[in-house]
Amino acid sequence: METTVKNKQVILRNYVEGTPKESDLMIVTASDIMELKVKPGSGAMLVKNLYLSCDPYIGILMREPTPSTSALLDAFVPGKPIYGFGVSKVIASDNPGFAEGDFVHGIVDWEEYRIIKATGSGRFTKIDINIDVPLTYYTGILGMPGLTAYGGFFEICSPKKGETVFVSAASGAVGQLVGQFAKLMGCYVVGSAGSKQKVDLLLNKFGFDDAFNYKEEPDFDSALKRCFPKGIDIYFENVGGKMLDAVLLNMRTSGRISVCGMISQYHLETRDLVQNLPDIMFKRIRMQGFACYEFNDQKPKFLEFVLSNIKEDKLTYVEDIVEGLENGPAALVGLLHGRNVGKQVIKVSRE
Amino acid sequence: METTVKNKQVILRNYVEGTPKESDLMIVTASDIMELKVKPGSGAMLVKNLYLSCDPYIGILMREPTPSTSALLDAFVPGKPIYGFGVSKVIASDNPGFAEGDFVHGIVDWEEYRIIKATGSGRFTKIDINIDVPLTYYTGILGMPGLTAYGGFFEICSPKKGETVFVSAASGAVGQLVGQFAKLMGCYVVGSAGSKQKVDLLLNKFGFDDAFNYKEEPDFDSALKRCFPKGIDIYFENVGGKMLDAVLLNMRTSGRISVCGMISQYHLETRDLVQNLPDIMFKRIRMQGFACYEFNDQKPKFLEFVLSNIKEDKLTYVEDIVEGLENGPAALVGLLHGRNVGKQVIKVSRE
Known part of the structure; x- marks a missing residue:
């Protein structure tokens, strides 16, 4: 040495x-x-x-x-x-x-x-x-992205069995976990990602109910209406911009949006025009930003949840x-x- | 007859x-x-x-x-x-x-x-x-606007004594009450309105700590920075658009935005460009739409609160x-x- x-x-x-x-x-x-x-x-x-x-x-x-x-x-x-x-x-x-x-x-x-x-x-x-x-x-999965997915989904979104969940950047460090957590809760889960390979992962590895490649969707609103004919209860937001705008149109009454990130918007000189913010009022939506350290007191519960599900092959990464x-x-x-x-x-x- | x-x-x-x-x-x-x-x-x-x-x-x-x-x-x-x-x-x-x-x-x-x-x-x-x-x-004050102000402020905003509160459309049916409720809570309250007469009302009739005429402010961000050098804890949103965009820049960490309305945006063909939505994530902001009937079970408490304050001349309309x-x-x-x-x-x- x-x-x-x-x-x-x-x-x-x-x-x-x-x-x-x-x-x-x-x-x-x-x-x-x-x-x-x-x-x-x-x-x-x-x-x-x-x-x-x-x-x-x-x-x-x-x-x-x-x-x-x-x-x-x-x-x-x-x-x-x-x-x-x-x-x-x-x-x-x-x-x-x-x-x-x-x-x-x-x-x-x-x-x-x-x-x-x-x-x-x-x-x-x-x-x-x-x-x-x-x-x-x-x-x-056992670090910051894991706790982010755990707190951002279970705490911020208050999910209930049977609700519909949309995750953007769904094959990423956080998104893949949110999707799997939502399936474990008994939700209907759809993800978006940026390639066929990622969409395949969502469907075949992480167990999403449906998924789409946003780069091949000329109209996000149509894609969301196809995947969620009855609307979205929970949106786990990772991308922002045009996707958020389409999601707002498709949110259901009393929907929740957990704002984990808006990666499509950070480095733009002029950000996307988000036209549907009044939907927050029309549909009584709660949209909430958070940071994973807000959930530090839940780390033991989080680790137990994740590790037991890994052990039982119910969670993959x-x-x-x-x-x-x-x-x-x-x-x-x-x-x-x-x-x-x-x-x-x-x-x-x-x- | x-x-x-x-x-x-x-x-x-x-x-x-x-x-x-x-x-x-x-x-x-x-x-x-x-x-x-x-x-x-x-x-x-x-x-x-x-x-x-x-x-x-x-x-x-x-x-x-x-x-x-x-x-x-x-x-x-x-x-x-x-x-x-x-x-x-x-x-x-x-x-x-x-x-x-x-x-x-x-x-x-x-x-x-x-x-x-x-x-x-x-x-x-x-x-x-x-x-x-x-x-x-x-x-x-005893009807829909009253309950809207009451639930939208006390329930949605979770105000604490000493916090800073901004109200847009502040002399309106709801805004004038939110401002007075916030003062009763011991908050620092600033309102915006669209004329000198309304600004005078805010300052001299409703007891706001500060107020501005948005039509005379070329830059809402500067106006808010002048009124809130340390930022905004609570925004009671009535107008949307450019004002919301400036508010987002001036929100403090863990701020709350109660979305009562976005009146400036409803009838536009192209809505305002709101560039600062990532601030929801950066600052862990909760932004929440609501409808007054969500608070129907609080009507007796609301009426008692409002009527006793009217009686004691602590609330005007x-x-x-x-x-x-x-x-x-x-x-x-x-x-x-x-x-x-x-x-x-x-x-x-x-x-």
Whole structure:
């Protein structure tokens, strides 16, 4: 095993206008040599990043912050590495809470190694390796996207058996779970996605009742009317814009819209014209934004629910894993264009 | 007293495109003679309409129905009278529940007289004349607009003392009450309205902390930033469109938007571009449409609250009363253009 390295990082060049491009990020190898150990008595630990999570909000944080986006999370700093959720391995530790060989998940910079001071270790949660799931799951089904799907669906949407549920970006990290959760609840579930392959996944892997490729639908309203002749009770919103507009027309009275994201709109100079907002009043719709940390107190219940359903083969999770930190920027940009199939993960290093 | 009349009605000519005009309605006097009595043994009663309520939703019901607007209420029928809330006097009755001389409020056609069959009397509520308020109040503060303001503010917005509240169309039938309710709760309240006279009312009659004339604000975002340097916790939405867009930018985290109406948008061919919908996600905003009948079970609590505050001079109500059924169309069109000052009522007949 190596004892020294030159750390590699993914750095934001400058705030981005329009949709982020690969060239907005750069891979930088440190000129300094880093020793793979921690000072005795320091209370620090050294982590090696194994997996990084690609999520749409990362694109928002690459833009110049506004009061609106700052309410979500602090923007990245140009010249510094971007950060997000990740899974890491502790390779040296003077921290009594973590031992060499432990696996942890939490917020990490997009880089290979990092010395974590004692005061910074609170952002990591130790992974129980007796739970028989891939480590990548802690960036997805067992991590932020999982809790997002769980709270965003069960808490925000108050689903009832027999209700109709529409999920956009339905094969993504969150959408595939919302669809499966809704099926477990006894709902009628339809998803939209951007390719035939994804639509096939929805129908054949995740058990959606129906699905359509939005890129092949000239008229979203017609597509929704075909799939929901009696209307939509619950919309799990991931995309915004024209799709939201068509959904509003097709919502039923007392419908609920859980606003998880509006990925089609973040990087546009002029956003889509959404004409049907008065439907919120006509049909007494509740439309609600949320953040997964609102549901932190439900984590134990969430984990039990997800893990027991995984064990009984009632829940599955599709990941799209790209190898190598240097391929991170392309994976992120690909995600923003919908080129991923399932949860996009970057594998930084072998376990 | 007359014993026979020729009934006069306000008839919808045809479904309307664009903003309703006076010529979309016509005043028709029946050719038949109506006897002002009811058949013994019929269980019917004869009511004479005293006051009719002008409300923005009436404009929606004059348009060709869509699945969206039908979810709200059934559209009017061309060639037939329009209808809405009203206060009437029972002038003859064979119905054991109502006596000659009773005052009632409920849903009535825009006309002078109507024989109400026994089966139709359920849509009327008897007025307790021992309650010392003008009869017109049953079309406003004690009627639909009152319950709308009460439920839409206290239930939908979950206000807390010290929160900031913005009300658009703030001197209207509902807005003037929401502002006063919010002040009673200990909130900081700002209203927008469309004239200096209305702004003066907000500040000097209803006790708003601040107010602005939206017609004199080239930039709603700046106006809101001036009035709410720390942002808006609660928005009581009556207008929609550009105002909603500016409000979204100025909402605080976990803000609530009660969608009572979007009057600026109903009659446009192309609605305003609302660009800031992603703020619903960024700031975890809850935006909720509602209808006042959702709060029917709270009517006793609502009436007690309102009546006790009226009695203690802590609540006031401004009405704009026009005389004569024949002036009803102009009053309604005026309302849709914001020409009313306070709750718009049509006085059909002397009590």
